[in-house]
Amino acid sequence: LPDIADYGPGESGGYWTLELLESAVRTMVDSIDVALQADPDGPRFADYDHVMIFHAGSDLQNDIFQDSPNDLPSFNIFFGEPPLVDGGTHPLGSVLLLPETTTQDTDPADPIYGALNAVTAHEFGHQLDLVDTYNTLWGWPSVGYWDLMDSGHQILYGFQTLDDPDPIYVYGALPTSFGIWHRMLLGWVSEDDGSLERPGGGAHDIELTACNVQAPGGVKALRVDFSEREYFLFENRQELLWPGGRYVKSDEATGVFQFVSKDFPAYPDSAENIGEYDLFIPQSGLLAWHVDERDFETLYPLNVINPADDRHVILVEADGAGDLGDPYSFDWRGNDRDPFYTGNVTEWLPEGVPNTRLRDGTASGFSMTDLVTSPYLDSDGFVDSTVTFDIALAGQPTGFPRDDRAVVDSTLAQRPATGSLLPLADGDALWLGYVMDSLDPDTLLQSHLIVSGSDAASGPPLAPRAPARLGNTLSGAALLDAPAVAARDWILLTPDSLLVWNIPSPGAPPTPAGGAELPAGPATLPLAIAVGDSAAVFWLGEDGFLYVLDYSLKRGTPAPGAKRAMLATASRGARQDLPVMAPLCRVETADGARLGIALGDTLNLVDPFGNAPVAQYPLPDPGDGPFWIRPVDLDADGVESPEELFWVHVDGRVATPDPAGGAPTLRFAAPLGGATLSAEPAVADLDGDGRPELLLAAGDRVHRLSFEGFAYPNWPLRLGELADLDTPMRVGSGLRAADLTGDGVAELIVFGDSGHLIVADADARPVLGTPRSLAAAPPQDLIARDGRVYAVSRDGFLLAFAGSGGAGVPAEWGAGGGGTDRGGRWQRQHALQPGGGDIAEGxxxxxxxxxxxxxxxxxxxxxxxxxxxxxxxxxxxxxxxxxxxxxxxxxxxxxxxxxxxxxxxxxxxxxxxxxxxxxxxxxxxxxxx
Missing domain, CATH: 2.60.40.3080 (Immunoglobulin-like)
Structure with a gap:
């Protein structure tokens, strides 16, 4: 090879550049390829998955005295344009460059050596697509000796040889094993083989066996999820796996340490690797890791997941000292007080040091208590120390958050459809998933009906768990639950068809129940109305027609086991010119249920079954802005008269129709000071006085108003003041209200745009330990039912939060038509609900x-x-x-x-x-x- 100094920074100092390093490695690859091609029977690059190149001398990382700046650094290079080797037939994607030795700049009188094992093991981790867990910007440790990808390859050992009683000190001769986060990424622990337990919320008794025990079986890791991006990991790390003496097996030719064997073998070749790679960690015990994968799409490829002021993979120090990564601490790479174990710290609680708060400082609701370490000898004589402890995750039901991403066999992103969450009994739920099955624009987004089954003992999971592929993108769904007509039909709309699935009972799988092609796509979400033995589903089409799926011809309940069939296809009514928004809602009039259709500046009350003429009432001119219709029975007489049909515009105007058909009444013009609404409004009674209130969201605030236009004391609720986040929290979802505390009155339920759930009482005070970070971003869909909040995150997790009141609470208010009957134009639903940040100021x-x-x-x-x-x-x-x-x-x-x-x-x-x-x-x- 040419003189390597030709590629270095030279005598004048400076630094290596990426261009020089790439040029040097390409020259090495070309030289090696020429030599290999000269031997027709020699090895070829294509025969191997990974390639390491060893060069003479030491490396730049071990130039302690900084007097040899032309030393090559040890590193991985992943070529953007792979060089062609093996005679131009094989592209070489990556190379690991390593030195002949890592020993230099040591004191001859008291030498300390460097072992090649250290740099080889660490750098090969990058070949396996792992990232460094140390602070790559400053070169400081972050998790220290507890992970090979940080300082696990830098532990100093003292050894004695048979010939010399004086110890020899070596750095990195026996690198530690990977931390549990990297083991999980590699698939060495997983739910598939039972080595990783992921219980979700609730209370659980946990027992972990030593993660480095070679024998299969046993739970070796625990994962507790708080959102789809943030979670805790636990592992049981043990120094000693053999109670007797041990022997370090080394290569006879080079002296390189290979592994640790039990006792002293009769012959060196009979030495047995017992997997004791953690022999020199500071202390055995339970390690707790705090992982936040937010921004990993950017940080992971750049290998900067743990900068000093923004760590994403954190080892929780049991003593709370904060030594790890502190350059002023002697123990900045770790010490014997970092693990939890009997004789040290045996609990981890929501408050104190350390505490179980999340990275943004909000409460996680998690606690760990009653930890006991119990060493014992297994049947083969090995030490197998178990750790037992209790965990509890308050507010989160058992089995949640539920990761449904793996349900669909797709390597690309999975996203929920809008307005599609349907909670069922016993924690089961259905939702519609958009899955990118390919990069073909014609089949880019495919929809799947995903059944998220519960593992709780209270009921069987829905089956089959595998989803049904529905072919095209979906607009959301309506549930028609009319036992006299069509029990639990779920009506889905695509841009060109109608699909109906039936759920005969909460524990039964959904089954297809018919469908029809549509001449035009939907302009609104479907709305189901059932009265007695008549039922129909309505929506407006983009062609301006009102579509009706009429069940009224079907009388009585079908016989058990009878084949389900659609008795009528969708029919078109009178054509209308659709404005930007055309909300549908159900209105209870003195003459019975009516379908409310707001078209431009006119509200139409339509008899859903054609038994009465259409009643029309003028509305204010909406312009180009969206609006909502909210029927509110203010006088509690069971009837929603015209003056109780509230028109709420995105600019904050609130009006009601004139019962006599005259000009509408503007109840209040700008109750929020001119701010633009950032989410659909809600109606609720938060103080239990029997009079509903109007809840409006704008920017970072939720306002509570009487229907006379007066603001309640202590309001608005300011989300930006509830948590000390880098970016102040804003409203990120539609507003809901339900009794989650069991006190008989409803609470406000809303997600911030940061993914935090907030539950607030009538005095605008957060309750139930909220804000709680349940998602990395605002959810796609949100429903309150039976004392729980259900949501579907944008990354394919089914989320749930359990209040303290239990199921069957008395107060539960719908929004957007109630339950799955959402209001609004479905194409815009995504923007109007979760994406409130940009629309908030208009x-x-x-x-x-x-x-x-x-x-x-x-x-x-x-x-x-x-x-x-x-x-x-x-x-x-x-x-x-x-x-x-x-x-x-x-x-x-x-x-x-x-x-x-x-x-x-x-x-x-x-x-x-x-x-x-x-x-x-x-x-x-x-x-x-």
Whole structure:
């Protein structure tokens, strides 16, 4: 090879560059390939899964005196453009570069040696796609000796040879094993073989065997999930696996340590590897790990998961000293007080040091108590020390959160459909999953009916667990539960068809019950109405027709075992011109149930079974903004008269129709000071006085108003003040209300855009240990039922939170039509519910990739308002500025040309100057070329 100094920083100092390192390795690969090709019977690169290149001398990492800057560092290189080897027939994807020795710069009078085992084992972990758990930005430890990918390869050992009684000190001759997080990533512990237990919420008795015991069987790891991204991991790490003497087997030619064997073998070749890689860890015991996988999509490929001020894989120190990673502590790589064990710390509680709070400082509800370590000898004479302890996760039912991602055999992302969660008995649930089955645009998003079965003893799980593939994207669902007509039919709409599934009983699997093709896709979610032995499902089509799935021809209950069949296909009613929003709702009038259809500035009350003419009432002009209809029985007479049908606009206006058909009455014009609603409103009675209240969400606040327009004391609820988060929490879901405490009155239920669940009482005080981080982002769907909150996260987890009141609580209020009967245009449901952050102030960024521009949009600005937008990259470099003045009252847009922008994330600073003063907002813009 050429002189390696030709590639180094040279005598003038400086640093290696990635370009120089890549050039040096490519030269090595080419030279080796030439040599191998000269031997027709020699080895070939293609014969091996991994390739290591060893070079002469030491490496840069062990240049303690910093006097040999041209030493090559030990590292992995993953080629962006793989070199072709084996005569140009095989692309070489990666190479591990290692030195001949790691010993240099040691004191000859008192030498300390470096073992090649250390760097080889650690760097080979990267070949297995593992990341470093130390602080790669500063080179400081984060979890220390407890993981091979941190400092587990840097433990100093003292050895005696048979010829010399003086000890020899060596770094890394016997690297420790991987921590449990890396073992889980490698599949060495998993739920499939029972070595990983994942019990979910509730109280459990746990027993863990030593994770490095070679014999199969036993639970070796415990995982406790709080959301789809944040969880605790537990492992039982033991130093000694053999009670007698031990022998270190080494290679005769090189002296390299190979493994630890029990006793002293009669012959060196008869030595037996007993897997005692943790022989020199500081202490045996239970290790508790705190993992938060938020931002891993970015951090993992960059190998920066544990920067000093933002660690994502944390070893919880049992003594709470905080030594790990502290450069001022002698024990910054770990000590014997880090594990939990009898004689040290035996409990981990919600408060104190350490505590079980989550990374954002909010309560997890988790506690661990009554830990006991019990060493014993197994049948083969090995030490198998078990650790037993009790855990409890308050507020979270047993078996939740439930990971349904693996239900669908797909290597790509799985997402829930909108408005599709249907809780069943005994913790079971159905939801619709969007699964990216391929990268083909025609089949990109496929929908599956996913049955999330409970493991609780109170009832059998729904079967089959494998989902049904439904073929196309779905709009959500309605449940028709009318025993006299169609018991538990679940009606699903796709852009071109109607699908019906039947759930005959809570413990039975859903079965297909018919369907029909549609001439046009749906413009609203379906709404089911059943009265006596008549029932129908309604929705508005994008072609302007009202569609009806009529069950009224079917009288009585079908005979047991009779074949289910649809008796009528969807039929079209009178054509209507649809505005932006056309909500459907059920209204209880003095003449019976009516279908409420808001079309533009008119509310139509339709007899669902055609027995009465349509009643029409004028509404305010909605413009281009969305609105909701909320029937509210204010006088509790069982009838929702026209003046009790509340029209709630996204701009905060609240109005009711005139019973005589005149102009509508504006109840209050701007109760939130002009703020834009960021979620669908809710109606509830939070104080139990029998008078419903209106709950409105805007930005980071939830307002509680009487229907006369008065704000209640202590409100609004300010989500941004409930948790000390990096970004203040805003409303991230629709509003719900139900009695979760068992006191007979309802509480407000809402998710923040950070994934935190908040349950608040009538005085705007969080209760039940909330905020609780149940998800990494606001959920796709949210329902309150039987004293529980159910939600489906965007990553395919079924979440649940149990209140203290138990099932059968008296107060439960629906929203958006109640239960699964959501209101609103289904295409926009995703944006209106969880994505409240951008809509909260009225501003929205939306793209047109084909035209290469983005538009900054506001639904309603006053004429004369001046808007200034500045775009910056993540380094703060200014890209461009756009300014404009609103010409007339109404919607306003600024087009932004993107041709000059490369792929990346940018920040938009928006300054709005009007009569009310100046406001500054920030929005993020992502560009992908």
């Amino acid at each position: 501003w929205l960024l939306y793209p047109n990739p084909a035209a290469d521009w983005v538009r900054l949009h506001h639904p309603s600005l006053a004429a004369g308002t001046h808007v200034r937008l500045e775009l910056f990259d993540l380094e703060g470099q200014h890209k461009f500025t756009r300014e404009a003045t609103v010409p007339v009252d109404g919607p306003f847009e600024i087009p932004l040309q993107l041709r000059s922008l490369a792929s990346g994330v940018y920040f938009c600073r928006i300054e709005v100057e009007g009569e009310a003063g100046s406001r500054h907002l920030l929005r993020r813009l992502g560009v992908l070329r």
